[in-house]
Amino acid sequence: MASNPGSGAPAPLAIEARGIVKRFDGFTAVDGVDLTVPEGAIYGILGPNGAGKTTTLRMLLGIIDPDEGVRRILGAERPHDVAHAIGYLPEERGLYPSMKAYEAIAFVGALRGLPLREGRERGRALLEEHGLGFAADRQIRQLSKGMAQQVQILGTLVHEPRLVVFDEPFSGLDALNQGRLEKMIRGLADKGTTVIFSTHVIAHAERLCDEVAIIAGGKVPFAGPVDVARDRIRPQVRLETRVADGAWRAALPADARHEPKKDAGNFWYFSLPESGVEPLLRALIEGEAGILSLSIERAGLHDAFVAIAGEAAAKALEENSEEEAAR
Amino acid sequence: MSGRLSTLQAAFVIARRDFGAILFSRSFLFFLLGPLFPVLVGAMAGGVGQRVQETAQRPELGIAMEARDVDAMAAAHKALEAQLGEQLPRIRVVERVEPGKPFNAIGALQSGSADVAAIVVGTPAKPELVGSEALIRQWRGPVAMIAAQASAGATTDYPEVSLMGTTSSAANERRGHLLTAQAAQTLLFLLTMLLAGMVLSNLVEEKGNKIIEILAAAIPMDAVFFGKLFAMLAISIVGIAVWGSVGGGLFLAAGDRMPELTEPAVGWPLFFALGVIYFATAYLLLGSVFLSIGSLAATVREVQTISMPVTMMQLVVFFLASYAMTQPGSPVEIFAVTFPFSSPFAMLARAAQDPAIWPHVLALCWQVLCVYLFVRIGARMFRSRVMKSGHGPASAKKKGLFRRKLAASA
Numbered sequence: 001m002a003s004n005p006g007s008g009a010p011a012p013l014a015i016e017a018r019g020i021v022k023r024f025d026g027f028t029a030v031d032g033v034d035l036t037v038p039e040g041a042i043y044g045i046l047g048p049n050g051a052g053k054t055t056t057l058r059m060l061l062g063i064i065d066p067d068e069g070v071r072r073i074l075g076a077e078r079p080h081d082v083a084h085a086i087g088y089l090p091e092e093r094g095l096y097p098s099m100k101a102y103e104a105i106a107f108v109g110a111l112r113g114l115p116l117r118e119g120r121e122r123g124r125a126l127l128e129e130h131g132l133g134f135a136a137d138r139q140i141r142q143l144s145k146g147m148a149q150q151v152q153i154l155g156t157l158v159h160e161p162r163l164v165v166f167d168e169p170f171s172g173l174d175a176l177n178q179g180r181l182e183k184m185i186r187g188l189a190d191k192g193t194t195v196i197f198s199t200h201v202i203a204h205a206e207r208l209c210d211e212v213a214i215i216a217g218g219k220v221p222f223a224g225p226v227d228v229a230r231d232r233i234r235p236q237v238r239l240e241t242r243v244a245d246g247a248w249r250a251a252l253p254a255d256a257r258h259e260p261k262k263d264a265g266n267f268w269y270f271s272l273p274e275s276g277v278e279p280l281l282r283a284l285i286e287g288e289a290g291i292l293s294l295s296i297e298r299a300g301l302h303d304a305f306v307a308i309a310g311e312a313a314a315k316a317l318e319e320n321s322e323e324e325a326a327r
Numbered sequence: 328m329s330g331r332l333s334t335l336q337a338a339f340v341i342a343r344r345d346f347g348a349i350l351f352s353r354s355f356l357f358f359l360l361g362p363l364f365p366v367l368v369g370a371m372a373g374g375v376g377q378r379v380q381e382t383a384q385r386p387e388l389g390i391a392m393e394a395r396d397v398d399a400m401a402a403a404h405k406a407l408e409a410q411l412g413e414q415l416p417r418i419r420v421v422e423r424v425e426p427g428k429p430f431n432a433i434g435a436l437q438s439g440s441a442d443v444a445a446i447v448v449g450t451p452a453k454p455e456l457v458g459s460e461a462l463i464r465q466w467r468g469p470v471a472m473i474a475a476q477a478s479a480g481a482t483t484d485y486p487e488v489s490l491m492g493t494t495s496s497a498a499n500e501r502r503g504h505l506l507t508a509q510a511a512q513t514l515l516f517l518l519t520m521l522l523a524g525m526v527l528s529n530l531v532e533e534k535g536n537k538i539i540e541i542l543a544a545a546i547p548m549d550a551v552f553f554g555k556l557f558a559m560l561a562i563s564i565v566g567i568a569v570w571g572s573v574g575g576g577l578f579l580a581a582g583d584r585m586p587e588l589t590e591p592a593v594g595w596p597l598f599f600a601l602g603v604i605y606f607a608t609a610y611l612l613l614g615s616v617f618l619s620i621g622s623l624a625a626t627v628r629e630v631q632t633i634s635m636p637v638t639m640m641q642l643v644v645f646f647l648a649s650y651a652m653t654q655p656g657s658p659v660e661i662f663a664v665t666f667p668f669s670s671p672f673a674m675l676a677r678a679a680q681d682p683a684i685w686p687h688v689l690a691l692c693w694q695v696l697c698v699y700l701f702v703r704i705g706a707r708m709f710r711s712r713v714m715k716s717g718h719g720p721a722s723a724k725k726k727g728l729f730r731r732k733l734a735a736s737a
Binding site: 058061062063080081082083084086088090092093094095096098099107108110111112113 | 330344540
């Protein structure tokens, strides 16, 4: 969790949600979700399509109200009371096709309370800054899809919000623009802006986030720092021995996977026992297992996701990523 | 950083954007030209209708003189009609007055017992024409010709026709008020339907642009709805100003050839003011319903499907208001005045027929309250029924008209 520099005290919360529930015609879309997002953090909501990410974000932003539970955004119980301090990029991107790029940015700013004239000036400046100055006076319908998406992202930021919410921000962007967006998100966090985004791509969350909430089937089985999620999984051991059997085998977990090598030696794959690596090593050496190689790898977020959300959710997540890549 | 917007300020942001976008769009040009077609069709139909009306329901001139004068006037009319045809008013014998006995022409006109538009009394040598100011001025010449022919058998010396104006005959006045009310109601109905349709297509376009979620996240949906309604209202005011200028120009150019409407009971200035206000409330009432429909529907086809019953209902409401207008004070009229969607139409008709002002104040308060309620309900429905999903699970999709985005999502 982020903390106040120097004080060690927990950072104030940008978002706090307790037990929020949303039902649609008998279907529980979000089921008792708890979230705490520290100010200044980059926070990811990770889950497959249909898990409840968008509904959760919409409740946090006040687009819809939860049926149960409470939410507090930047200290306000009614999100629209702090709308001027929030920027939001929905998953379904949209702008008025006949608007000029700089006017579109200014309009989104005006919705958040930024005076129109100032919004126009900032709109032009932001477009220049991001290499789109030449398109400032072009209508949205004349821009490429990628450029229009960038215009919308700039509109999300034009009023300099304290909290930025992105719903699947990387969806539909090419690799180059995904990299740019990652850089932009880091830049926002460096300035103290809280960024929360939903994604079904683990790599983005792993690279960017301080904290994540893993969501599946409308529930959040895990919410907290990425490192804590990874630590839910024991480090994975890959051991290569010359000998296939001996008293040392008792030191290996019962579910250790054994793969004999063709020529000589044996591979063993297992989670590091809770007792740690030292007792294991001692048993291998004293039992004369003939250690050829030994590697211990910390679990990735993907493994953590599988362990926390289950195989089905992980499979759905992979399928979403593949579909996205195919598009 | 920016400051928090009030609902009114937020509605203004939406209204400003919509107003500018529509005003400078091609569709606004079609919007301006829109009423031209019904006017042309109406003018053509009206031309035929007027012709029929002229022959079937030409106002008649009553004659109330001594028996021999009546006969002389009738013979003179017959002789002149052969030459002048419809230039002469049709005549009807109202009474063969006994010699020396006076005849109360004003009373006969106001009670409606004579069932004529004006009455000529006196003698052919000294005729007196009694009727509404406009009509007796129009008939002064023909009556002088008939009287001259009746008195001397020649049309060389025309007698002086003295005129006695009544405000108008009771029957004529009632008919005139009804006609004014009918014209105002029809105009109101056409304008309202035209605009409510535009507001609907505007919102559908908005949904197509997928910008609605950005709006909903930034400002209350009530503000979005109010902003859209008032933008279109402002557009309509521009439209009315243009149409009014063109219409006024045509009216001036046409001069006497334009049909004359009877002055409404509340007087023309207040009637115009009430017309604009009732137009605004009628539009806001219907627009708020259309907005709710537009926000609930996912596609243009769905909008058409859902809006059809509402359009039909509005037609029924129009017919109800038209019928109620002929039954002032009846339960039907009370219902038409109270039912929100027919209230503006019925009240405008009432303004043409009844000089009382307080019912309008009451009706306007009621109509404004209804607009507010409809917008709130529409915004609430939008929030609860539409903003449900990102990528809903495939199994939960397309369960029904409003459930395309049923399942919660992403």
